[in-house]
Amino acid sequence: MATDTPLVIAVPSKGRLQENAAAFFARAGLELHRPGGARDYRGAIRGLPGVEVLFLSASEIVTQLASGAAHLGITGEDLVREQVLDADAAVEMLTPLGFGNANVVVAVPQAWIDVRTMADLDDVASDMRARHGERMRVATKYINLTRGFFAAHGLADYRIVESLGATEGAPASGSAEIVVDITTTGATLAANALKILDDGVMLRSWANLVAAMRADWGPTARAAVRTILTRIAAEEAARTTREVSALVPALDREALENLASRFSARLPFGPPAAGAPATLTCPTGQVFALVDALSAAGADHVGVRKLEYAFRRENTLAERLFRRLG
Numbered sequence: 115m116a117t118d119t120p121l122v123i124a125v126p127s128k129g130r131l132q133e134n135a136a137a138f139f140a141r142a143g144l145e146l147h148r149p150g151g152a153r154d155y156r157g158a159i160r161g162l163p164g165v166e167v168l169f170l171s172a173s174e175i176v177t178q179l180a181s182g183a184a185h186l187g188i189t190g191e192d193l194v195r196e197q198v199l200d201a202d203a204a205v206e207m208l209t210p211l212g213f214g215n216a217n218v219v220v221a222v223p224q225a226w227i228d229v230r231t232m233a234d235l236d237d238v239a240s241d242m243r244a245r246h247g248e249r250m251r252v253a254t255k256y257i258n259l260t261r262g263f264f265a266a267h268g269l270a271d272y273r274i275v276e277s278l279g280a281t282e283g284a285p286a287s288g289s290a291e292i293v294v295d296i297t298t299t300g301a302t303l304a305a306n307a308l309k310i311l312d313d314g315v316m317l318r319s320w321a322n323l324v325a326a327m328r329a330d331w332g333p334t335a336r337a338a339v340r341t342i343l344t345r346i347a348a349e350e351a352a353r354t355t356r357e358v359s360a361l362v363p364a365l366d367r368e369a370l371e372n373l374a375s376r377f378s379a380r381l382p383f384g385p386p387a388a389g390a391p392a393t394l395t396c397p398t399g400q401v402f403a404l405v406d407a408l409s410a411a412g413a414d415h416v417g418v419r420k421l422e423y424a425f426r427r428e429n430t431l432a433e434r435l436f437r438r439l440g
């Protein structure tokens with residue numbers, strides 16, 4: 115029988131994702147709290163019972179999600195795709211988070227001027243094999259992603275040299291000919307005189323909110339995740355929309371609804387009572403066009419507000435998760 119365990123959330127405790135992940139939860143009104151201080155890897159969320167927080171490295175978070183030891187986590191998609199064989203069965207990527215962007219790329223020495231594509235690389239590899247009886251060495255920690263990508267390009271004459279740090283230095287130090295690694299600004303590749311192949315972007319990765327399909331989703335975990343996803347969705351809705359209010363007596367109900375739909379705006383409280391201002395919400399990028407249209411329709415005062423949270427009854431994040439969990 116399934117036991118009713120708390121919701122376990124795995125959060126990056128170090129590295130590139132840590133600060134952004136903590137800020138992301140804070141924006142959603144979820145304050146991560148580490149009672150035992152920075153050395154303790156377990157914590158909680160203030161004011162939210164039924165939740166346990168684990169502070170782990172981005173890669174360890176993937177392990178915990180894949181096994182179902184954690185229910186929810188923040189980590190890089192690159193690590194999920196690399197570490198979890200049947201990723202689509204084991205986890206659900208609920209939403210990319212707008213930080214932690216990094217591309218997994220195939221990079222070769224800039225000195226290889228004639229090598230621009232994976233097909234060119236295949237020629238180099240075959241040539242090395244034929245002339246020297248040696249396989250081209252690829253330094254990487256993305257072993258599974260590399261195998262899959264190279265196979266998809268029909269490239270077989272290579273061998274992987276596992277590298278767990280300073281991968282970009284491998285060609286210069288002579289431990290490999292080329293590398294597969296993540297890059298964000300390209301500075302590290304440039305500093306090591308490497309270039310990305312034209313068709314060498316294997317994956318465009320972002321930090322993701324990830325749910326574990328194999329975790330034990332009892333009533334306590336489900337209730338807690340609903341609260342958390344509701345706050346996250348409310349923060350996102352508030353950030354990406356604006357609330358616009360205006361008195362527009364010239365517009366009847368239908369005219370107002372038509373005007374709203376032209377700007378993907380909604381009337382969350384319905385059409386206004388006679389003599390009362392209308393309240394609309396619209397995507398941030400449409401706000402000035404909507405203001406212009408309301409002014410043209412006779413409004414002499416239009417207020418625009420940024421909400422802190424916009425709670426809605428429907429929550430696509432929670433619905434997606436619960437549909438998959440059944």
Ligand SMILES: Nc1ncnc2c1ncn2[C@@H]1O[C@H](COP(=O)(O)OP(=O)(O)OP(=O)(O)O)[C@@H](O)[C@H]1O
Nearest residue numbers: 128129130131172190191192193214215216296298
């Ligand atoms: N420029 C970047 N370099 C590395 N990772 C990045 C970068 N930008 C975003 N990330 C994301 O952050 C994840 C974790 O990277 P991070 O560097 O924090 O950990 P790590 O490399 O596994 O360990 P370490 O803390 O020892 O460097 C990456 O897998 C990737 O998803």
Ligand SMILES: O=P(O)(O)OC[C@H]1O[C@H](OP(=O)(O)OP(=O)(O)O)[C@H](O)[C@@H]1O
Nearest residue numbers: 279280295296297298299300301302303
């Ligand atoms: O394209 P850039 O902006 O230069 O970033 C890419 C570099 O950043 C990461 O290393 P990190 O600093 O995390 O060190 P690590 O190798 O110890 O993980 C990654 O492994 C690359 O080396």
Ligand SMILES: [Mg+2]
Nearest residue numbers: 129130279296
């Ligand atoms: Mg790193």
